[in-house]
Amino acid sequence: MKTIKFLFFLSFAMSWAQQDSRFVKGNRLYNDGKYRAAIESYEAILADSLHSPELYFNLGNAHYKLSEVAPSIYYYEKGLQLSPKNKNIANNLTYAQKMVIDKIEILPEPTIKKFRKSLMNMLSLNSWGVICIVFMVLFVGFFSAYYVSRKSNQKRTFFLLACSFIAITVFCYALVFSKSHALKLESSGVAFSKKIEVMVDPNFRSETSFIIHEGTKFQVIESFNSVWSRIKIANGKTGWIPNDSFKLL
Template identity: 35%
Template structure:
């Protein structure tokens, strides 16, 4: 698998530029280790960048590739998912994720039907929040332009055309604004995680002595429904619900 070797734009969250770590330098060192097939050292370098709260899809992408080369299922899937969280349109990450998914032991016949928020996302999710916002802005501009033409033009046929166009554009603008806010709400409220333990029992209650609901394996993605101090209540892709200890999974 190829790695991304680009000039990074890092998003810095609450850290000082006085930090001793130079993310671009470390990133290039990690890439060099990767090219030498020294994947363990490459992983260590990529992880050191992330540990300092520098976020860039290229780091997660290359880290996912390094883990994939070592056939480590959960971390490779997790990092490709992180790429898609930052950029849902990253085609390389989508492709590599499909390869990583093939290493999973668990297979599920159907996807989770979570809630109305999830159903709405599945309906309007072909555009992300930013794309819906752009559509709303463009629609608003076209509404104003159509109104100007409608107002100043004396031809009755032209007036009818642009009046109808305004109605359509107003509808598009409203749908776009609602969809943008809906996608923002979805991104803020929906919590997914990847199972990192090689094998773990999903419990019917949040205690180790409880009956098993199902045995699942590393790489499986779960939806987090609620949590206690030490446990997450999760939903599997086959809609089985149960409790899993927090240290067994890693939230995306």
């Protein structure tokens, strides 16, 4: 039986982070096994509102080495937000998630919804917007050609092309609207408290609906009174937890 070894390595990709002395210092401390000191060095960079996938990746690695489940998952997730296709971050996140106590079965999505989501995620919001503009310009061009053309065959061709381009434009606009709406509603968090009782109502006297533990990721649906947030976990269950028990991604 082969032993699967999880090789944690620091990212040295060319970026601003390499030029920051605190990043270099953090890497040196990490390599020396001084993970807490490395974290402090990396966090000093975050304090200056500087962010990069490499920085979050290394922070996640350092916390993982200290067996700190929630921070490691949190920083890997932050890294993936900046670099969604980064395989190193995704692989390390998978290992970190194995330390989470909660094993939540993911609620299956309808096929149509999965297809629409995969289609939206093929391109960024800006890219879909550019495509909308391009096809709108093509529609205007061919409709204008249809309007000024005098030959029936040409008018028919221009009209069909104009109809095709406006249909594609409407389709792309629908994707842009859906993706924009999803991004506004999409707010996720990671549980930081060791154990969190998820309440039926937003008060401590309420009944407990279910329990989650540190490292569990969830969707934040709404907030109440700046103290409570209503969350939804992967299996569809919802409830209220205190805001100081988790961190927003």
